[in-house]
Amino acid sequence: MNELRYVYAVTRPFGAALPKDLVGVAGSSPYQLRHHELAAVVSDVPATDFDAGPLKERLEDIDWLSDTARAHEAVVATLVSVGSPLPLRLATICRGDSGVRRLLEAGNDRFVRTLERLDGRVEWGVKVYARVPASQVSSPAPTRLRASTDQAPGTGRDFLRRRLGERRQEEHSWQSAAVVARALHAELTSRAQATRLHRPQQAKLSGASGQNILNAAYLVPRDDSADFIGAVNRLLPDEPGMSGEVTGPWAPYSFTEDPSDDNPFAEVDASDGDVVGEREERR
Amino acid sequence: MTSTGSDPLAERQVALVDLLDRLLAGGVVISGDLTLRIADVDLVRIDLKALISSVSAEVPSPWEVGP
Numbered sequence: 001m002n003e004l005r006y007v008y009a010v011t012r013p014f015g016a017a018l019p020k021d022l023v024g025v026a027g028s029s030p031y032q033l034r035h036h037e038l039a040a041v042v043s044d045v046p047a048t049d050f051d052a053g054p055l056k057e058r059l060e061d062i063d064w065l066s067d068t069a070r071a072h073e074a075v076v077a078t079l080v081s082v083g084s085p086l087p088l089r090l091a092t093i094c095r096g097d098s099g100v101r102r103l104l105e106a107g108n109d110r111f112v113r114t115l116e117r118l119d120g121r122v123e124w125g126v127k128v129y130a131r132v133p134a135s136q137v138s139s140p141a142p143t144r145l146r147a148s149t150d151q152a153p154g155t156g157r158d159f160l161r162r163r164l165g166e167r168r169q170e171e172h173s174w175q176s177a178a179v180v181a182r183a184l185h186a187e188l189t190s191r192a193q194a195t196r197l198h199r200p201q202q203a204k205l206s207g208a209s210g211q212n213i214l215n216a217a218y219l220v221p222r223d224d225s226a227d228f229i230g231a232v233n234r235l236l237p238d239e240p241g242m243s244g245e246v247t248g249p250w251a252p253y254s255f256t257e258d259p260s261d262d263n264p265f266a267e268v269d270a271s272d273g274d275v276v277g278e279r280e281e282r283r
Numbered sequence: 284m285t286s287t288g289s290d291p292l293a294e295r296q297v298a299l300v301d302l303l304d305r306l307l308a309g310g311v312v313i314s315g316d317l318t319l320r321i322a323d324v325d326l327v328r329i330d331l332k333a334l335i336s337s338v339s340a341e342v343p344s345p346w347e348v349g350p
Contacts, residue, residue, distance in 0.1 A: 073302055087305075088312075089309070089312050207298075250305060256309060
């Protein structure tokens with residue numbers, strides 16, 4: 001029985017059909033399920049992968065997770081190109097159409113309010129990386145060290161002094177990188193309607209060279225995007241050892257929680273307080 | 284809407300880490316019994332062992348195209 005529904009996003013009902021070749025998670029075909037003044041974009045997914053038990057295991061499989069995340073984003077990105085969807089978190093799954101309707105019904109007020117707040121907005125991601133010149137710090141050391149051993153007196157002290165100087169320089173590089181990143185973030189924040197700081201990405205995961213010192217998301221009216229990106233490109237650090245990157249436009253994934261709403265879950269389901277335990281504040 | 288030469292999005296696939304920043308830490312979270320209770324797997328914590336052990340080799344450096 002194919003009764004599980006993967007829910008990608010909540011939107012206003014839309015007239016246009018989704019592209020025929022749009023592929024959702026697990027190769028499924030997304031469609032619109034309307035309920036009163038809202039619609040959910042969903043697709044039918046097999047219980048073998050998406051029922052609670054197997055899903056938990058699948059999510060630990062990086063290839064599966066990656067494929068699923070990309071398919072989720074592909075569907076949401078398509079919706080962004082025609083409207084302002086409210087994206088749901090990865091792996092939101094309901095039982096049957098009735099489950100989806102209940103979801104829309106229960107969250108109606110919150111969805112409507114959030115759709116209004118985010119209408120016509122997109123999210124841009126901006127990251128800044130700093131590379132402290134490791135080669136500069138360590139490679140000249142051996143030669144200097146050799147030089148000092150030739151002149152025996154004072155060796156240890158000179159060496160320590162040099163190390164200290166190098167460390168200060170290293171620290172200085174970090175500090176100035178941080179200053180540049182903070183200034184950029186402040187400027188972009190003043191141009192955005194909302195801001196969210198994501199945790200800096202580990203180089204191990206991103207494969208990036210350099211340390212990620214700013215990983216921010218900005219909520220910007222779609223129509224102002226060109227100006228915003230223009231500003232980003234003007235302001236991105238153009239100094240040795242630093243680099244930046246822009247991603248987007250994204251659906252406003254990072255802004256689905258209303259900042260003025262203390263407990264956005266309460267009205268979706270007041271009966272169940274033990275939810276995800278993960279009500280993490282903007283990080 | 285990729286507006287500049289330094290914007291590599293046109294040619295490059297979105298990096299998995301950027302995707303997961305949003306899909307695991309963003310998006311509307313539905314609580315209670317309205318959805319399957321995989322919520323018990325705190326998705327954010329997937330970051331995880333799986334990722335760390337296998338992503339790095341597969342994800343192309345977003346950094347090769349720097350401004």
